[in-house]
Amino acid sequence: MIKLPQTISVLFFGASLAVISPQIGAAFTVQEVVSLAQASNDLPVVKSAGLSPDMNVPWSKAVRIVDPFEGEFLGVFDRNSLGGYLYREGSNQVISLWTPSSIRVLVTVNSGQASSSFYTAGHLYSRPDFLRFVTTKKVDKLLLKVREKVFQLDGSTGSFAVSRELATALKNAPDENLDIRLILEGGQTIDSKIGKGTVKAWRSIY
Incomplete structure (x- = not known):
């Protein structure tokens, strides 16, 4: 499961609910946050965020990175x-x-x-x-x-x-x-x- 920020702010705008991530400053609805987490489970998994000349990863595709030192996040x-x-x-x-x-x-x-x-x-x-x-x-x-x-x-x-x-x-x-x-x-x-x-x-x- 993709990690969400440890601290988030929840704001009401009329009938909509928004979640703001302090990490990237972007605003998401609760439905978008859930959809993002669900979609990440279907992405290819890469087990390191390290870069090297001979690395073998899916290029130019969204992937779910599960790094033993940095945790879990999305990347390309x-x-x-x-x-x-x-x-x-x-x-x-x-x-x-x-x-x-x-x-x-x-x-x-x-x-x-x-x-x-x-x-x-x-x-x-x-x-x-x-x-x-x-x-x-x-x-x-x-x-x-x-x-x-x-x-x-x-x-x-x-x-x-x-x-x-x-x-x-x-x-x-x-x-x-x-x-x-x-x-x-x-x-x-x-x-x-x-x-x-x-x-x-x-x-x-x-």
Whole structure:
């Protein structure tokens, strides 16, 4: 069962009842809260919120994360490879996790070498053996452009808080790829995109 905030406020507006979560500042009717909890039980389960280059999760889909250290919550994982295929020399990979309260980003720089051969039955054969080296980069700032508005987020260790305004913008983002810009430690800039599959999945968590 998805965790709801420990403290919530209940307000009456005429005949309707609203529940306000202090965690993300959004207002829900009681029916919406119940529906959200029920829907979360039907989502794929991911057992860790940690990000890594070789992680295997449902991409661009709403999932229920059950983390042994952080508890249970909804999220969407996204991945984008820049500069060719994933293990190409010098290519970048941008992995992100979008939750109601935060955005987490991991940037990796990939490199590989392929050179080996083997000798058998009097013949020398070439064999493409790949040696992978992956380094990660610290992300200091995250910029998102939703419609005509640019959100600039400052964070630490690749984690950025989601305000109520940003959550509303993400939920109502147009059905298309969304541009993001990552400013790394040292000032390097990486421009990437969030695919429209992830943009659609945001509607299930914001």
